[in-house]
Amino acid sequence: TVSRLQPFGSTIFAEMTALATEHDAINLGQGFPDTDGPASMLEAARQAIADGLNQYPPGPGMPVLRHAIAADRLARYGIVHDPEREVLVTVGATEAISAAILGLVEPGAEVVLVEPYYDSYAAAVALAGATWRSVPMAQDGDRFVLDLDALHAAITPKTRMLVVNSPHNPTGTVLTSAELSAVAELACERDLLVLSDEVYEHLVFDGRTHTPMASLPGMYERTVTVSSAAKTFSVTGWKTGWACGPAELVDAVRTAKQFMSFVAGGPFQPAVAHALEHEQAWVVDMRNSLQRKRDLLADALSGAGFGVYSGGGTYFLCAEIPGTGPHNDIEFCRTLPERAGVAAVPISVFTDHPEQWNHMVRFAFCKRDEVLVEAAERLGRLGV
Numbered sequence: 001t002v003s004r005l006q007p008f009g010s011t012i013f014a015e016m017t018a019l020a021t022e023h024d025a026i027n028l029g030q031g032f033p034d035t036d037g038p039a040s041m042l043e044a045a046r047q048a049i050a051d052g053l054n055q056y057p058p059g060p061g062m063p064v065l066r067h068a069i070a071a072d073r074l075a076r077y078g079i080v081h082d083p084e085r086e087v088l089v090t091v092g093a094t095e096a097i098s099a100a101i102l103g104l105v106e107p108g109a110e111v112v113l114v115e116p117y118y119d120s121y122a123a124a125v126a127l128a129g130a131t132w133r134s135v136p137m138a139q140d141g142d143r144f145v146l147d148l149d150a151l152h153a154a155i156t157p158k159t160r161m162l163v164v165n166s167p168h169n170p171t172g173t174v175l176t177s178a179e180l181s182a183v184a185e186l187a188c189e190r191d192l193l194v195l196s197d198e199v200y201e202h203l204v205f206d207g208r209t210h211t212p213m214a215s216l217p218g219m220y221e222r223t224v225t226v227s228s229a230a231k232t233f234s235v236t237g238w239k240t241g242w243a244c245g246p247a248e249l250v251d252a253v254r255t256a257k258q259f260m261s262f263v264a265g266g267p268f269q270p271a272v273a274h275a276l277e278h279e280q281a282w283v284v285d286m287r288n289s290l291q292r293k294r295d296l297l298a299d300a301l302s303g304a305g306f307g308v309y310s311g312g313g314t315y316f317l318c319a320e321i322p323g324t325g326p327h328n329d330i331e332f333c334r335t336l337p338e339r340a341g342v343a344a345v346p347i348s349v350f351t352d353h354p355e356q357w358n359h360m361v362r363f364a365f366c367k368r369d370e371v372l373v374e375a376a377e378r379l380g381r382l383g384v
Protein backbone atom coordinates (compact mmCIF):
# COMPACT_ATOMS: atom_id res chain seq x y z
CA THR A 1 0.00 0.00 0.00
CA VAL A 2 1.31 3.47 -0.83
CA SER A 3 2.21 5.57 2.18
CA ARG A 4 -0.59 8.07 1.76
CA LEU A 5 -3.17 5.26 2.09
CA GLN A 6 -1.49 3.40 4.92
CA PRO A 7 -3.49 5.07 7.70
CA PHE A 8 -6.75 3.85 6.19
CA GLY A 9 -6.51 0.04 6.39
CA SER A 10 -9.93 -1.56 5.99
CA THR A 11 -13.08 0.36 6.89
CA ILE A 12 -14.76 0.11 10.26
CA PHE A 13 -17.97 -0.94 8.48
CA ALA A 14 -16.27 -3.98 7.01
CA GLU A 15 -14.75 -4.89 10.39
CA MET A 16 -17.96 -4.54 12.40
CA THR A 17 -20.12 -6.28 9.80
CA ALA A 18 -17.70 -9.22 9.79
CA LEU A 19 -17.89 -9.41 13.60
CA ALA A 20 -21.69 -9.24 13.49
CA THR A 21 -21.76 -12.14 11.04
CA GLU A 22 -19.26 -14.17 13.07
CA HIS A 23 -21.33 -13.83 16.26
CA ASP A 24 -24.74 -13.90 14.58
CA ALA A 25 -25.38 -10.47 16.06
CA ILE A 26 -27.97 -7.91 15.00
CA ASN A 27 -26.02 -5.50 12.82
CA LEU A 28 -26.79 -1.96 13.95
CA GLY A 29 -23.28 -1.02 12.86
CA GLN A 30 -23.11 -0.54 9.11
CA GLY A 31 -26.02 1.58 7.93
CA PHE A 32 -28.24 -0.32 5.53
CA PRO A 33 -31.98 -0.96 5.64
CA ASP A 34 -33.33 -4.51 6.01
CA THR A 35 -36.37 -3.89 3.81
CA ASP A 36 -36.53 -3.14 0.10
CA GLY A 37 -37.19 0.13 -1.65
CA PRO A 38 -40.45 0.86 -3.53
CA ALA A 39 -41.76 -2.14 -5.50
CA SER A 40 -42.36 -0.13 -8.69
CA MET A 41 -38.69 0.92 -8.66
CA LEU A 42 -37.49 -2.68 -8.28
CA GLU A 43 -39.79 -3.67 -11.13
CA ALA A 44 -38.46 -0.83 -13.29
CA ALA A 45 -34.91 -2.18 -12.85
CA ARG A 46 -36.04 -5.70 -13.84
CA GLN A 47 -37.82 -4.20 -16.84
CA ALA A 48 -34.71 -2.24 -17.85
CA ILE A 49 -32.70 -5.48 -17.89
CA ALA A 50 -35.43 -7.25 -19.88
CA ASP A 51 -35.50 -4.33 -22.31
CA GLY A 52 -31.80 -4.75 -22.99
CA LEU A 53 -30.44 -1.67 -21.24
CA ASN A 54 -27.37 -3.70 -20.39
CA GLN A 55 -24.53 -1.91 -22.18
CA TYR A 56 -22.59 1.21 -21.19
CA PRO A 57 -24.92 4.08 -20.44
CA PRO A 58 -23.70 7.60 -21.36
CA GLY A 59 -20.76 8.76 -19.23
CA PRO A 60 -22.61 11.53 -17.35
CA GLY A 61 -25.58 9.22 -16.74
CA MET A 62 -28.74 8.37 -18.65
CA PRO A 63 -30.66 11.49 -19.70
CA VAL A 64 -33.84 10.15 -18.09
CA LEU A 65 -32.15 10.10 -14.67
CA ARG A 66 -30.31 13.42 -15.08
CA HIS A 67 -33.61 15.05 -16.02
CA ALA A 68 -35.42 13.43 -13.09
CA ILE A 69 -32.75 14.64 -10.64
CA ALA A 70 -32.89 18.19 -12.02
CA ALA A 71 -36.71 18.18 -11.94
CA ASP A 72 -36.71 16.89 -8.36
CA ARG A 73 -34.29 19.58 -7.17
CA LEU A 74 -36.29 22.27 -8.92
CA ALA A 75 -39.61 21.09 -7.48
CA ARG A 76 -38.30 20.49 -4.00
CA TYR A 77 -35.81 23.30 -3.49
CA GLY A 78 -36.29 25.73 -6.39
CA ILE A 79 -32.72 25.07 -7.55
CA VAL A 80 -32.27 25.18 -11.33
CA HIS A 81 -29.76 22.76 -12.91
CA ASP A 82 -29.16 22.22 -16.60
CA PRO A 83 -29.49 18.41 -16.71
CA GLU A 84 -26.98 18.21 -19.55
CA ARG A 85 -24.06 19.85 -17.79
CA GLU A 86 -24.95 20.34 -14.15
CA VAL A 87 -26.02 16.85 -13.08
CA LEU A 88 -23.65 13.88 -13.07
CA VAL A 89 -24.65 10.31 -12.20
CA THR A 90 -21.99 8.50 -10.14
CA VAL A 91 -21.29 5.11 -8.58
CA GLY A 92 -22.95 6.04 -5.29
CA ALA A 93 -22.31 9.24 -3.39
CA THR A 94 -18.92 7.73 -2.54
CA GLU A 95 -17.67 8.17 -6.09
CA ALA A 96 -19.18 11.65 -6.31
CA ILE A 97 -17.21 12.61 -3.18
CA SER A 98 -13.92 11.13 -4.39
CA ALA A 99 -14.30 12.53 -7.91
CA ALA A 100 -15.18 15.99 -6.58
CA ILE A 101 -12.08 16.04 -4.40
CA LEU A 102 -9.80 14.57 -7.08
CA GLY A 103 -11.19 16.91 -9.72
CA LEU A 104 -11.15 20.11 -7.68
CA VAL A 105 -8.41 19.95 -5.04
CA GLU A 106 -4.74 20.31 -6.04
CA PRO A 107 -2.03 18.22 -4.35
CA GLY A 108 -0.80 20.14 -1.31
CA ALA A 109 -4.02 22.13 -0.90
CA GLU A 110 -6.11 21.84 2.26
CA VAL A 111 -9.63 20.62 2.84
CA VAL A 112 -11.52 21.35 6.05
CA LEU A 113 -13.63 18.54 7.50
CA VAL A 114 -16.06 18.62 10.40
CA GLU A 115 -15.46 15.72 12.77
CA PRO A 116 -16.72 13.14 13.32
CA TYR A 117 -16.66 12.78 9.52
CA TYR A 118 -17.75 10.08 7.09
CA ASP A 119 -14.66 7.98 6.50
CA SER A 120 -14.36 8.44 2.76
CA TYR A 121 -13.68 12.19 2.96
CA ALA A 122 -10.23 11.98 4.47
CA ALA A 123 -9.30 8.99 2.31
CA ALA A 124 -10.30 10.88 -0.84
CA VAL A 125 -8.27 13.91 0.27
CA ALA A 126 -5.29 11.60 0.78
CA LEU A 127 -5.80 10.06 -2.67
CA ALA A 128 -5.70 13.58 -4.11
CA GLY A 129 -2.34 14.22 -2.39
CA ALA A 130 -3.95 17.03 -0.42
CA THR A 131 -4.20 17.40 3.37
CA TRP A 132 -7.12 17.98 5.72
CA ARG A 133 -7.81 19.80 8.95
CA SER A 134 -10.68 18.48 10.97
CA VAL A 135 -12.72 20.65 13.28
CA PRO A 136 -14.53 18.78 16.07
CA MET A 137 -18.23 19.49 16.50
CA ALA A 138 -19.13 21.02 19.84
CA GLN A 139 -21.76 19.77 22.24
CA ASP A 140 -24.82 21.79 23.14
CA GLY A 141 -26.89 19.77 25.60
CA ASP A 142 -27.76 16.54 23.83
CA ARG A 143 -27.06 17.94 20.35
CA PHE A 144 -23.85 18.29 18.38
CA VAL A 145 -23.34 21.68 16.74
CA LEU A 146 -20.77 23.32 14.49
CA ASP A 147 -17.95 25.07 16.32
CA LEU A 148 -17.95 28.16 14.12
CA ASP A 149 -14.94 29.82 15.75
CA ALA A 150 -12.87 26.68 15.28
CA LEU A 151 -14.08 26.43 11.69
CA HIS A 152 -12.90 29.99 11.01
CA ALA A 153 -9.58 29.26 12.67
CA ALA A 154 -9.03 26.17 10.50
CA ILE A 155 -9.08 28.13 7.23
CA THR A 156 -5.62 28.97 5.89
CA PRO A 157 -4.47 30.50 2.61
CA LYS A 158 -4.10 26.93 1.33
CA THR A 159 -7.71 25.93 2.04
CA ARG A 160 -9.56 25.08 -1.13
CA MET A 161 -12.63 23.21 0.06
CA LEU A 162 -14.93 22.78 3.02
CA VAL A 163 -16.87 19.52 3.36
CA VAL A 164 -20.27 19.84 5.02
CA ASN A 165 -22.67 16.99 5.75
CA SER A 166 -26.21 17.70 6.91
CA PRO A 167 -28.14 15.69 8.00
CA HIS A 168 -24.93 14.48 9.59
CA ASN A 169 -23.58 10.95 9.79
CA PRO A 170 -22.86 9.84 12.52
CA THR A 171 -24.40 12.35 14.96
CA GLY A 172 -27.78 12.81 13.25
CA THR A 173 -27.42 16.60 13.56
CA VAL A 174 -29.42 18.64 11.07
CA LEU A 175 -27.69 22.00 10.78
CA THR A 176 -29.89 24.97 11.67
CA SER A 177 -30.40 27.80 9.23
CA ALA A 178 -28.09 29.95 11.38
CA GLU A 179 -25.34 27.33 11.12
CA LEU A 180 -25.82 26.94 7.37
CA SER A 181 -25.70 30.71 6.88
CA ALA A 182 -22.54 31.00 8.93
CA VAL A 183 -20.86 28.33 6.79
CA ALA A 184 -22.05 30.05 3.62
CA GLU A 185 -20.70 33.41 4.79
CA LEU A 186 -17.37 31.85 5.65
CA ALA A 187 -17.15 30.12 2.26
CA CYS A 188 -17.95 33.34 0.41
CA GLU A 189 -15.64 35.48 2.52
CA ARG A 190 -12.69 33.09 2.10
CA ASP A 191 -13.61 32.08 -1.46
CA LEU A 192 -13.86 28.35 -0.73
CA LEU A 193 -15.56 25.55 -2.59
CA VAL A 194 -18.07 23.55 -0.56
CA LEU A 195 -18.69 19.86 -1.01
CA SER A 196 -22.13 19.38 0.50
CA ASP A 197 -22.94 15.76 1.28
CA GLU A 198 -26.73 15.65 1.43
CA VAL A 199 -27.31 11.90 1.11
CA TYR A 200 -29.74 12.04 4.06
CA GLU A 201 -31.68 15.00 2.63
CA HIS A 202 -34.99 13.16 2.98
CA LEU A 203 -34.36 11.70 6.42
CA VAL A 204 -35.21 14.65 8.69
CA PHE A 205 -37.53 14.29 11.66
CA ASP A 206 -39.82 16.20 14.05
CA GLY A 207 -41.09 18.55 11.35
CA ARG A 208 -37.64 19.71 10.27
CA THR A 209 -37.04 20.54 6.62
CA HIS A 210 -33.84 20.11 4.66
CA THR A 211 -32.16 23.24 3.34
CA PRO A 212 -29.59 22.60 0.60
CA MET A 213 -26.34 24.49 0.96
CA ALA A 214 -26.57 25.49 -2.72
CA SER A 215 -29.79 27.43 -2.01
CA LEU A 216 -28.02 29.97 0.24
CA PRO A 217 -26.92 33.35 -1.14
CA GLY A 218 -23.62 33.17 -3.02
CA MET A 219 -23.43 29.38 -2.70
CA TYR A 220 -24.72 27.91 -5.96
CA GLU A 221 -21.58 28.80 -7.86
CA ARG A 222 -19.22 27.32 -5.27
CA THR A 223 -21.08 24.18 -4.16
CA VAL A 224 -20.98 20.60 -5.37
CA THR A 225 -23.95 18.76 -3.85
CA VAL A 226 -23.95 14.99 -3.62
CA SER A 227 -26.83 12.65 -2.91
CA SER A 228 -27.73 9.03 -3.51
CA ALA A 229 -30.58 6.64 -4.18
CA ALA A 230 -29.01 4.43 -1.51
CA LYS A 231 -30.61 6.31 1.37
CA THR A 232 -33.64 7.86 -0.31
CA PHE A 233 -34.93 4.62 -1.79
CA SER A 234 -33.25 2.01 0.44
CA VAL A 235 -30.98 0.54 -2.23
CA THR A 236 -27.48 0.78 -0.79
CA GLY A 237 -26.39 -2.05 -3.12
CA TRP A 238 -27.35 -0.21 -6.29
CA LYS A 239 -24.54 2.31 -5.88
CA THR A 240 -26.39 4.99 -7.80
CA GLY A 241 -25.62 8.53 -6.69
CA TRP A 242 -25.12 11.96 -8.21
CA ALA A 243 -23.28 15.25 -8.06
CA CYS A 244 -24.96 18.54 -8.95
CA GLY A 245 -23.59 22.06 -9.25
CA PRO A 246 -22.52 24.72 -11.69
CA ALA A 247 -21.20 23.41 -15.02
CA GLU A 248 -17.54 24.29 -14.40
CA LEU A 249 -17.45 22.38 -11.11
CA VAL A 250 -19.43 19.40 -12.40
CA ASP A 251 -17.10 19.26 -15.44
CA ALA A 252 -14.18 18.78 -13.08
CA VAL A 253 -16.01 16.03 -11.18
CA ARG A 254 -16.91 14.33 -14.47
CA THR A 255 -13.32 14.46 -15.70
CA ALA A 256 -12.13 12.56 -12.62
CA LYS A 257 -15.14 10.21 -12.59
CA GLN A 258 -14.46 9.10 -16.18
CA PHE A 259 -11.28 7.38 -15.08
CA MET A 260 -12.61 5.95 -11.85
CA SER A 261 -15.57 4.03 -13.23
CA PHE A 262 -16.36 5.64 -16.61
CA VAL A 263 -20.10 5.04 -16.06
CA ALA A 264 -22.51 3.93 -13.32
CA GLY A 265 -24.75 0.78 -13.46
CA GLY A 266 -27.13 1.06 -16.43
CA PRO A 267 -30.39 -0.68 -15.48
CA PHE A 268 -30.58 1.09 -12.12
CA GLN A 269 -30.70 4.52 -13.68
CA PRO A 270 -34.17 4.45 -15.29
CA ALA A 271 -35.45 2.73 -12.14
CA VAL A 272 -34.18 5.51 -9.87
CA ALA A 273 -35.58 8.08 -12.31
CA HIS A 274 -38.94 6.34 -12.03
CA ALA A 275 -38.77 6.44 -8.24
CA LEU A 276 -37.87 10.15 -8.16
CA GLU A 277 -40.89 10.85 -10.34
CA HIS A 278 -43.45 8.50 -8.80
CA GLU A 279 -42.45 7.35 -5.34
CA GLN A 280 -42.25 10.51 -3.24
CA ALA A 281 -45.11 9.29 -1.04
CA TRP A 282 -43.08 6.16 -0.30
CA VAL A 283 -40.21 8.37 0.90
CA VAL A 284 -42.53 10.30 3.22
CA ASP A 285 -43.79 7.03 4.72
CA MET A 286 -40.23 5.83 5.22
CA ARG A 287 -39.30 9.10 6.94
CA ASN A 288 -42.25 8.79 9.32
CA SER A 289 -41.46 5.19 10.05
CA LEU A 290 -37.79 6.00 10.70
CA GLN A 291 -38.77 8.70 13.17
CA ARG A 292 -40.69 6.08 15.17
CA LYS A 293 -37.76 3.69 14.96
CA ARG A 294 -35.42 6.39 16.23
CA ASP A 295 -37.67 6.85 19.26
CA LEU A 296 -37.86 3.11 19.85
CA LEU A 297 -34.08 2.71 19.79
CA ALA A 298 -33.44 5.89 21.79
CA ASP A 299 -35.76 4.67 24.57
CA ALA A 300 -34.14 1.25 24.60
CA LEU A 301 -30.63 2.69 24.76
CA SER A 302 -31.57 5.10 27.55
CA GLY A 303 -33.14 2.20 29.45
CA ALA A 304 -29.91 0.24 29.07
CA GLY A 305 -27.91 3.12 30.56
CA PHE A 306 -26.55 4.75 27.40
CA GLY A 307 -26.60 8.56 27.21
CA VAL A 308 -28.45 9.19 23.98
CA TYR A 309 -27.90 12.25 21.79
CA SER A 310 -30.97 13.58 20.08
CA GLY A 311 -30.64 13.11 16.36
CA GLY A 312 -32.83 15.17 14.07
CA GLY A 313 -32.05 13.24 10.90
CA THR A 314 -30.27 10.29 9.20
CA TYR A 315 -30.84 6.74 10.37
CA PHE A 316 -28.19 6.85 13.06
CA LEU A 317 -28.14 7.62 16.77
CA CYS A 318 -25.06 8.41 18.81
CA ALA A 319 -24.86 7.31 22.40
CA GLU A 320 -22.42 7.48 25.29
CA ILE A 321 -21.18 4.17 26.55
CA PRO A 322 -22.68 3.50 30.02
CA GLY A 323 -20.60 3.64 33.15
CA THR A 324 -17.86 5.89 34.35
CA GLY A 325 -14.12 5.69 33.94
CA PRO A 326 -11.98 5.53 30.86
CA HIS A 327 -13.91 4.40 27.82
CA ASN A 328 -12.64 2.79 24.69
CA ASP A 329 -15.28 2.86 21.99
CA ILE A 330 -13.30 0.63 19.64
CA GLU A 331 -12.83 -2.10 22.24
CA PHE A 332 -16.47 -1.72 23.30
CA CYS A 333 -17.65 -2.27 19.72
CA ARG A 334 -15.22 -5.12 19.07
CA THR A 335 -16.65 -7.07 22.00
CA LEU A 336 -20.31 -6.00 21.81
CA PRO A 337 -21.37 -8.55 19.15
CA GLU A 338 -20.15 -11.42 21.31
CA ARG A 339 -21.30 -9.94 24.64
CA ALA A 340 -24.68 -8.61 23.58
CA GLY A 341 -25.45 -10.04 20.15
CA VAL A 342 -25.63 -6.51 18.75
CA ALA A 343 -23.11 -4.62 16.60
CA ALA A 344 -22.45 -0.87 16.65
CA VAL A 345 -19.63 1.33 15.33
CA PRO A 346 -17.19 3.40 17.39
CA ILE A 347 -17.15 7.16 16.78
CA SER A 348 -13.49 7.89 17.35
CA VAL A 349 -12.50 6.24 14.06
CA PHE A 350 -14.27 9.10 12.27
CA THR A 351 -12.08 11.69 13.95
CA ASP A 352 -8.53 12.95 14.32
CA HIS A 353 -8.99 13.63 18.04
CA PRO A 354 -9.96 10.17 19.29
CA GLU A 355 -9.57 11.16 22.95
CA GLN A 356 -12.50 13.56 22.56
CA TRP A 357 -14.82 10.94 21.13
CA ASN A 358 -13.89 7.52 22.50
CA HIS A 359 -16.84 7.44 24.90
CA MET A 360 -19.32 7.31 22.01
CA VAL A 361 -20.78 4.72 19.66
CA ARG A 362 -23.23 4.84 16.76
CA PHE A 363 -26.28 2.63 16.22
CA ALA A 364 -28.29 2.40 13.00
CA PHE A 365 -32.08 2.16 13.33
CA CYS A 366 -33.05 1.48 9.68
CA LYS A 367 -34.27 -2.00 10.66
CA ARG A 368 -37.63 -3.75 10.94
CA ASP A 369 -39.43 -3.05 14.23
CA GLU A 370 -39.11 -6.64 15.44
CA VAL A 371 -35.35 -6.51 14.84
CA LEU A 372 -35.04 -3.27 16.81
CA VAL A 373 -37.16 -4.68 19.64
CA GLU A 374 -34.94 -7.76 19.81
CA ALA A 375 -31.81 -5.58 19.74
CA ALA A 376 -33.32 -3.45 22.52
CA GLU A 377 -33.94 -6.56 24.65
CA ARG A 378 -30.40 -7.78 24.10
CA LEU A 379 -28.93 -4.39 25.01
CA GLY A 380 -31.16 -4.28 28.09
CA ARG A 381 -29.65 -7.58 29.27
CA LEU A 382 -26.12 -6.32 28.75
CA GLY A 383 -25.94 -4.98 32.27
CA VAL A 384 -23.08 -2.62 31.57
Ligand code: PMP
Nearest residue numbers: 092093094118169199228230241
Ligand atom coordinates in the same frame (compact mmCIF):
# COMPACT_ATOMS: atom_id res chain seq x y z
N1 PMP B 1 -21.97 10.09 2.63
C1 PMP B 1 -22.50 9.71 3.80
C2 PMP B 1 -22.60 10.72 4.90
C3 PMP B 1 -22.93 8.41 3.98
O1 PMP B 1 -23.44 8.02 5.15
C4 PMP B 1 -22.82 7.48 2.92
C5 PMP B 1 -23.30 6.06 3.03
N2 PMP B 1 -23.09 5.46 4.21
C6 PMP B 1 -22.25 7.92 1.73
C7 PMP B 1 -21.84 9.22 1.62
C8 PMP B 1 -22.05 6.99 0.57
O2 PMP B 1 -23.20 6.80 -0.17
P1 PMP B 1 -23.26 5.68 -1.32
O3 PMP B 1 -23.58 4.41 -0.64
O4 PMP B 1 -24.34 6.17 -2.22
O5 PMP B 1 -21.93 5.64 -1.98
Ligand code: GLN
Nearest residue numbers: 011013029030031032169
Ligand atom coordinates in the same frame (compact mmCIF):
# COMPACT_ATOMS: atom_id res chain seq x y z
N1 GLN C 1 -22.83 4.78 4.85
C1 GLN C 1 -23.06 3.61 5.67
C2 GLN C 1 -22.70 3.91 7.10
O1 GLN C 1 -22.30 4.99 7.47
C3 GLN C 1 -22.27 2.43 5.16
C4 GLN C 1 -20.95 2.80 4.67
C5 GLN C 1 -20.08 1.67 4.22
O2 GLN C 1 -20.34 0.51 4.44
N2 GLN C 1 -19.02 2.05 3.60
O3 GLN C 1 -22.87 3.03 7.89
